[in-house]
Amino acid sequence: MMVQNKPQSAQNSRRLTTSSWLRGFVVSCLIAVGGNVAAQSPTRRHVETLASPGLEGRLAGSPGEKLASDYIVGELSKIGAKPLPGKSSFLVPFEFTAGTKDGGSTVTLGGEELKAPAVRALSFSDNGTVDGAVVFAGYGIVVPEGQSFSYDSYTTLDVKDKIVVVLRYFPEEAEAKTKQVLSRYADLRYKAMAARQHGAKAMIVVTGPNSPNAGELAPMTFDTALAGSGIVAVTINGDAANRMFTSGGKKLADAQKALDDANPHATGFALPNVTARIHAEVIREKRTGHNVLAYLPATTATTGVTKPWVAIGAHYDHLGHGEAGNTLAGKEDLNKVHFGADDNASGSAAVLAIAADLAKPARRRNVLMAWWSGEELGLLGSNAFASAAPGSNVAMDQIAAYLNFDMVGRMQDNKLTVQAAGSSPTWKKLLEQANIAAGFDLVVQDDPYQPTDVATFNGASVPSLTFFTGTHPDYHKPSDTADKIDFDDLDRIVGFAAAIVKRVSDADAPPQFTKVEQQMQGGGGRGGVRIFTGTIPDYASDVKGLLLGGVIGGGPAEAAGLQKGDVIVEIAGQTIANIYDYTYALDVLKIGQPAKVVYLRGGKRMETTLTPAARK
Amino acid sequence: MIPRRILTALLIGASAWFATLKAEQPTAAYQERDFLTRVRRLTVEGRRAGEGYWSPDGKRLVFQSEREAGNPFYQIYVLDMASGETKRISTGIGKTTCAFFRPGSDEIEFASTHADPKSKQYQDDELAFRASGKERRYSWDYDPEMDIYAYSETTGAMKRLTTVRGYDAEGSYSPDGQWIAFSSMRDAYNRTLSDAEQKQLQTDPSFFAEIYIMKADGSGQKRLTNVPGYDGGPFFTQDGKKIVWRRFDEKGLIADVWTMNPDGSEQKQITDFGSMSWAPYMHPSGAYYFFASNKLGFENFEVFIVDAAGAKEPVRVTYTDGFDGLPVPSPDGKQLAWTSTRSGGGAGQLFLAQWNHEKAVEALKAAPAKKSSKKS
Numbered sequence: 001m002m003v004q005n006k007p008q009s010a011q012n013s014r015r016l017t018t019s020s021w022l023r024g025f026v027v028s029c030l031i032a033v034g035g036n037v038a039a040q041s042p043t044r045r046h047v048e049t050l051a052s053p054g055l056e057g058r059l060a061g062s063p064g065e066k067l068a069s070d071y072i073v074g075e076l077s078k079i080g081a082k083p084l085p086g087k088s089s090f091l092v093p094f095e096f097t098a099g100t101k102d103g104g105s106t107v108t109l110g111g112e113e114l115k116a117p118a119v120r121a122l123s124f125s126d127n128g129t130v131d132g133a134v135v136f137a138g139y140g141i142v143v144p145e146g147q148s149f150s151y152d153s154y155t156t157l158d159v160k161d162k163i164v165v166v167l168r169y170f171p172e173e174a175e176a177k178t179k180q181v182l183s184r185y186a187d188l189r190y191k192a193m194a195a196r197q198h199g200a201k202a203m204i205v206v207t208g209p210n211s212p213n214a215g216e217l218a219p220m221t222f223d224t225a226l227a228g229s230g231i232v233a234v235t236i237n238g239d240a241a242n243r244m245f246t247s248g249g250k251k252l253a254d255a256q257k258a259l260d261d262a263n264p265h266a267t268g269f270a271l272p273n274v275t276a277r278i279h280a281e282v283i284r285e286k287r288t289g290h291n292v293l294a295y296l297p298a299t300t301a302t303t304g305v306t307k308p309w310v311a312i313g314a315h316y317d318h319l320g321h322g323e324a325g326n327t328l329a330g331k332e333d334l335n336k337v338h339f340g341a342d343d344n345a346s347g348s349a350a351v352l353a354i355a356a357d358l359a360k361p362a363r364r365r366n367v368l369m370a371w372w373s374g375e376e377l378g379l380l381g382s383n384a385f386a387s388a389a390p391g392s393n394v395a396m397d398q399i400a401a402y403l404n405f406d407m408v409g410r411m412q413d414n415k416l417t418v419q420a421a422g423s424s425p426t427w428k429k430l431l432e433q434a435n436i437a438a439g440f441d442l443v444v445q446d447d448p449y450q451p452t453d454v455a456t457f458n459g460a461s462v463p464s465l466t467f468f469t470g471t472h473p474d475y476h477k478p479s480d481t482a483d484k485i486d487f488d489d490l491d492r493i494v495g496f497a498a499a500i501v502k503r504v505s506d507a508d509a510p511p512q513f514t515k516v517e518q519q520m521q522g523g524g525g526r527g528g529v530r531i532f533t534g535t536i537p538d539y540a541s542d543v544k545g546l547l548l549g550g551v552i553g554g555g556p557a558e559a560a561g562l563q564k565g566d567v568i569v570e571i572a573g574q575t576i577a578n579i580y581d582y583t584y585a586l587d588v589l590k591i592g593q594p595a596k597v598v599y600l601r602g603g604k605r606m607e608t609t610l611t612p613a614a615r616k
Numbered sequence: 617m618i619p620r621r622i623l624t625a626l627l628i629g630a631s632a633w634f635a636t637l638k639a640e641q642p643t644a645a646y647q648e649r650d651f652l653t654r655v656r657r658l659t660v661e662g663r664r665a666g667e668g669y670w671s672p673d674g675k676r677l678v679f680q681s682e683r684e685a686g687n688p689f690y691q692i693y694v695l696d697m698a699s700g701e702t703k704r705i706s707t708g709i710g711k712t713t714c715a716f717f718r719p720g721s722d723e724i725e726f727a728s729t730h731a732d733p734k735s736k737q738y739q740d741d742e743l744a745f746r747a748s749g750k751e752r753r754y755s756w757d758y759d760p761e762m763d764i765y766a767y768s769e770t771t772g773a774m775k776r777l778t779t780v781r782g783y784d785a786e787g788s789y790s791p792d793g794q795w796i797a798f799s800s801m802r803d804a805y806n807r808t809l810s811d812a813e814q815k816q817l818q819t820d821p822s823f824f825a826e827i828y829i830m831k832a833d834g835s836g837q838k839r840l841t842n843v844p845g846y847d848g849g850p851f852f853t854q855d856g857k858k859i860v861w862r863r864f865d866e867k868g869l870i871a872d873v874w875t876m877n878p879d880g881s882e883q884k885q886i887t888d889f890g891s892m893s894w895a896p897y898m899h900p901s902g903a904y905y906f907f908a909s910n911k912l913g914f915e916n917f918e919v920f921i922v923d924a925a926g927a928k929e930p931v932r933v934t935y936t937d938g939f940d941g942l943p944v945p946s947p948d949g950k951q952l953a954w955t956s957t958r959s960g961g962g963a964g965q966l967f968l969a970q971w972n973h974e975k976a977v978e979a980l981k982a983a984p985a986k987k988s989s990k991k992s
Contacts, residue, residue, distance in 0.1 A: 441657050442959075
């Protein structure tokens with residue numbers, strides 16, 4: 001709904017000036033809390049405003065995002081913050097692709113034009129028309145050097161200026177360990193890159209008859225890239241693929257069978273005398289998101305101060321009505337407003353409150369405040385900031401440190417998780433000092449490769465921290481509402497973080513950056529995961545095994561009797577020590593085939609059977 | 617962590633034996649939050665930290681931590697609870713342990729091996745061992761060069777209080793600041809040992825540890841216990857009338873909390889779990905002792921409390937897997953500092969929580985009479 005009505009709603013929101021809209025809100029807010037103004041925490045109003053129904057879940061580029069940014073800008077004016085040097089506005093736009101659809105892609109084979117529903121472009125395809133001979137390139141997987149074994153679907157094939165047909169997924173009957181490696185390079189984007197690097201003009205994807213979702217088109221996944229990935233890429237259904245193979249005197253089923261034990265010597269082949277014309281057209285709906293960027297200038301001259309900026313930030317966008325596909329809402333809640341009170345009105349409120357705390361006392365460094373948009377769609381806002389043209393933003397190498405806040409409103413048992421602490425040797429000392437006054441039961445994790453904007457800053461070698469109070473069953477659901485926020489503890493986090501920012505701001509030397517090695521490598525990413533288990537891992541946990549933050553209603557894990565708090569230590573005979581082990585173990589599971597799960601509940605070892613379903 | 621209140625050699629080789637003990641189910645009448653609220657982690661920096669003891673005014677903690685590059689052993693630090701600042705007071709060289717504020721003075725006692733010329737070599741050896749990718753289980757080696765020092769916070773001077781060969785450590789002051797109770801293994805070095813004793817010294821020197829007392833200036837050193845097996849971790853009660861410590865059996869497998877008069881008379885066993893019960897410390901109310909025990913599983917130490925007379929069955933306080941021990945109440949009795957592995961990673965860190973004294977008194981009152989571990 002928001003997508004279709006965009007122009008009109010945007011006008012409406014412009015008509016609602018910030019002040020009139022806010023006045024309306026504050027009244028309802030006071031009613032909601034029984035008029036108890038004096039007892040209000042500094043973050044409560046921010047969270048309740050940002051997570052209110054009128055903001056419709058703050059989807060990046062939507063009118064709700066605009067209302068949210070208006071509110072933040074209003075608050076910034078109150079504390080005397082300024083737009084970044086050289087800017088006249090707090091709002092800094094960036095463009096992204098909000099959705100893709102097929103614009104009438106076709107495959108012409110032997111004079112016959114196939115079209116929807118037999119053909120569809122892949123979301124990352126270039127637009128264009130190409131002609132060429134057709135070569136079957138097996139699973140189209142290239143395992144980079146340095147892995148435990150080599151596998152290259154292109155090793156004996158000449159695909160230059162040709163059209164390659166590849167199977168979706170990876171060899172079905174391979175050994176578990178082989179699958180673990182292959183699955184990491186089975187993402188379709190990765191396959192397209194391999195095809196392009198081998199000189200192919202186009203890639204056609206087929207779901208083989210021996211695979212899950214046999215014969216179906218690969219889905220047009222959500223993709224935020226602004227342009228295609230340099231190759232024409234389409235998917236065709238089983239019928240169309242069979243016709244293509246038959247016209248070359250081959251059988252698709254036999255071709256897949258020959259490859260399915262992952263024997264590296266089994267190869268693809270050219271389809272004799274088969275040529276095709278591929279026309280791909282992806283319609284990308286461009287949108288503009290807005291980061292809100294402001295700063296509190298240093299109170300003394302920064303000449304001679306090394307790295308004269310310290311930055312704090314939080315994403316303020318959320319899932320809207322769940323239209324971007326990243327919702328975990330059950331069927332009955334689809335299309336409802338995802339309020340995102342914890343994710344991440346809480347972090348946005350924290351940054352506002354920290355800025356208010358820091359506005360008065362003296363500062364040796366400029367304090368940059370950022371409210372990112374597009375985080376939920378793939379860290380778009382912070383990446384736009386990091387890759388901005390030189391001189392148009394604060395340069396990353398001038399930032400002494402970055403503190404990120406993402407989901408900080410649902411503290412349990414006084415536990416505060418601080419991640420990315422490995423990005424500087426200074427952090428643990430600073431955390432220890434500041435926590436003596438703050439008094440949290442800190443869980444400190446070194447890993448900076450977190451699914452939030454801190455990854456952007458760590459990637460730019462800025463010493464970073466990200467604060468997190470843990471996941472919960474309302475994560476990415478419409479039930480993530482402001483009434484569930486723990487404001488007392490959110491306010492304590494504000495005080496704690498403000499103390500850390502002050503220390504960094506006043507220090508002579510900026511924190512030193514340390515690069516933490518990434519634990520999981522691979523070009524496949526999650527695209528290779530076809531299994532759905534319905535588990536919600538608790539990423540903040542340090543326990544040995546996989547601690548469940550919850551299970552998805554109606555999913556296989558729930559059916560297996562698993563619940564929040566259980567620790568999975570073994571699945572299908574593979575021991576699980578951490579989230580990475582679990583991800584790899586998923587590759588070994590087979591859809592519909594029951595797997596033994598060993599887990600700990602209240603310290604007691606228990607067993608159950610989980611039957612994985614297919615991820616569509 | 618842990619010498620004063622041990623572990624170490626005991627964890628090696630004894631686990632099979634302990635595994636045969638039937639893990640008793642807790643009576644489950646309570647949970648951790650009945651006694652401890654606002655649980656918080658105090659130390660973050662470094663590999664491990666533990667043995668935190670309060671200054672008499674409750675504003676500072678002295679503790680041991682491995683947190684500086686170049687020394688893989690504990691050093692002693694003072695943490696200011698107002699500023700969060702931490703300062704090292706030991707020399708940075710060698711191994712140290714078991715610090716304690718001297719009431720009514722600017723002194724802090726602790727044990728250290730820095731005077732041993734080989735100290736630096738031991739550090740480098742340990743670092744090289746770690747660099748080889750191996751990691752030994754934490755162990756405390758009862759270094760015979762360990763001696764007790766008094767550090768002056770005003771001048772920074774260190775006064776050596778013990779000089780004889782043999783491990784001298786685990787010291788603590790009397791409430792008036794005039795006496796130090798400590799543990800020493802000097803008995804293994806000041807006489808000719810039998811062959812059996814010589815062998816014992818090599819496998820487990822702690823067998824020779826006994827409780828001693830001396831004046832705060834190091835004079836008048838006097839032995840208080842004379843029973844085979846490790847006697848260690850002595851503390852005065854809040855009124856100074858008793859010393860509470862833990863006594864191991866000859867095999868070093870079972871320990872219990874004992875009390876005695878400061879002259880060594882009236883030695884009395886307080887706990888009787890038939891497991892490793894140690895690290896006793898009295899609550900400032902004088903009503904009960906804290907201690908830690910692995911009654912519920914060989915490597916699962918939990919904090920318990922027991923009434924001062926040892927008449928009742930102890931009450932469990934912590935309910936978290938792993939190590940919870942070395943409990944020390946704040947001087948006002950409202951907080952508890954202890955050492956725990958609950959933050960993960962296997963190494964201990966200091967934790968702090970609000971202590972519910974009223975609930976503790978109530979729970980002890982309701983506790984059944986003490987059971988004996990000897991009963992079948």
